[in-house]
Amino acid sequence: MANRQKELMDVASLELGTEIIYVTDEFFANANRMLQATEPVFKDEYDENGHWMDGWETRRRRDDGNDYAILRLGQVSRIIEIEIDTSYFKGNFPPSASVKGCYAPDASDDEIIDNPDNFEWFTLVAQTDLGPHDIFSLESKYQQSVTHLKIDIFPDGGIARFKAYGFISFDHKLFEKENINVISRRTGARAIYANNEFFGSLKNIIKITEAVNMGDGWETRRRREPGYDWGIIELANPAIIDNLMIDTNFFKGNYPDYFSLNAAYIPNTTHSSVVTQSIFWEELLPKQKLQMDQKHYFDSSSFSHQKPITHVRINIYPDGGVSRFRLFGKFIKYKEAEKILCEQ
Structure with missing residues (x-):
């Protein structure tokens, strides 16, 4: 898949205007970090909440739920491959993750956040096992235009980098x-x-x-x-x-x-x-x-x-x-x- 990625674009990049509009938790590390274009790094540093990690990291859940983040893509896009990178997350990686997308170009952030069930979410990547300190390249099962992505991690943990490789859908305007x-x-x-x-x-x-x-x-x-x-x-x-x-x-x-x-x-x-x-x-x-x-x-x-x-x-x-x-x-x-x- 690495060769194919050279022909594609990371449509979830911050440069293109992608924003995280909702996250259940980011206690240990801000979710925006996982969208950075730079390679993840390890620092032997601590902040007020714990060890500093270069990525998105949630606290340990003590219930039967799971954490997730919702992204509004900077541009309407078709996604071919998803890459989830757990570099340096060794004892705190999510055991599994899934990715869904929806096409809602006219929806406000509040509408997506408050009433996500009002929109049709398509499965790009079904719940898939992850591992420590590794990169997982996953083919998208849905390759039509989407405006938003929902990244579910089960049940909690950290992702160093998240990339969605594909094509920007041309805006006829x-x-x-x-x-x-x-x-x-x-x-x-x-x-x-x-x-x-x-x-x-x-x-x-x-x-x-x-x-x-x-x-x-x-x-x-x-x-x-x-x-x-x-x-x-x-x-x-x-x-x-x-x-x-x-x-x-x-x-x-x-x-x-x-x-x-x-x-x-x-x-x-x-x-x-x-x-x-x-x-x-x-x-x-x-x-x-x-x-x-x-x-x-x-x-x-x-x-x-x-x-x-x-x-x-x-x-x-x-x-x-x-x-x-x-x-x-x-x-x-x-x-x-x-x-x-x-x-x-």
């Missing part, structure tokens, strides 16, 4: 908006391949938030042979690009000397075939000089065309690091995209 970032994680864009990610992952450059340091961007190793480095990003729907921004924030002695873009309209493809096809993609933006530690802006006057695209390849010469990358434009429907391409 975006078709009505102009000049939006069409390669944002929030709009469903995905970084699908990079030839090198030695120091930092390509997916970092489409994060919603500003970079926090050099490690929060895409950085390749020092190239010692001819050529250049590149990465491919897939849009959630076709779009026409009006302008862009590329940011080398924090990259001072290791920013790329130049960058360029290639793009294509490929409505139906696989990730492996995209890599091969990208050799032949049309140039969208010719080579442009970059500077250290700053944002660079380019409008349509610099572009080679303004055709609808579904994929973009960012090329950096010869290597280096980029903190953030934005493509601004307008989403269009596939039929409209095909009509424009036929007329050109």
Whole structure:
């Protein structure tokens, strides 16, 4: 499942706006910790309630109930896999857990919390045995759109990290908006391949938030042979690009000397075939000089065309690091995209 997760997105991440709206108990450790993107850590520290743990941890139950948390996803999503990580929870892990989801885009938090039985909850993961200090990857049995998740642990205990891997369900209201970032994680864009990610992952450059340091961007190793480095990003729907921004924030002695873009309209493809096809993609933006530690802006006057695209390849010469990358434009429907391409 680890290989499949590379193609998916953690739709339960705090970055996408996911919030925990209710938790039965978080006596030993705040539930928000389990949604962090960082790897869990162990600290030999104590606070007023006990040993500090990097995750969500409830007190020991003394009744026949169980603890649970309800999450409102930042974006309507389809979930393919669930990952429950019990790292460092050795004598205090939950013996089992289950995950359910519901689709209630118009419901208030209070409605979900006070009257959960008024909504139809679908089982993503049936009650499943867990173990100490381990990672459990579980296939979702329900893969339609959901807005909320309910994580039940039986009867109590701690989870270091919880991730829900899947796809953001495209919001059709975006078709009505102009000049939006069409390669944002929030709009469903995905970084699908990079030839090198030695120091930092390509997916970092489409994060919603500003970079926090050099490690929060895409950085390749020092190239010692001819050529250049590149990465491919897939849009959630076709779009026409009006302008862009590329940011080398924090990259001072290791920013790329130049960058360029290639793009294509490929409505139906696989990730492996995209890599091969990208050799032949049309140039969208010719080579442009970059500077250290700053944002660079380019409008349509610099572009080679303004055709609808579904994929973009960012090329950096010869290597280096980029903190953030934005493509601004307008989403269009596939039929409209095909009509424009036929007329050109």
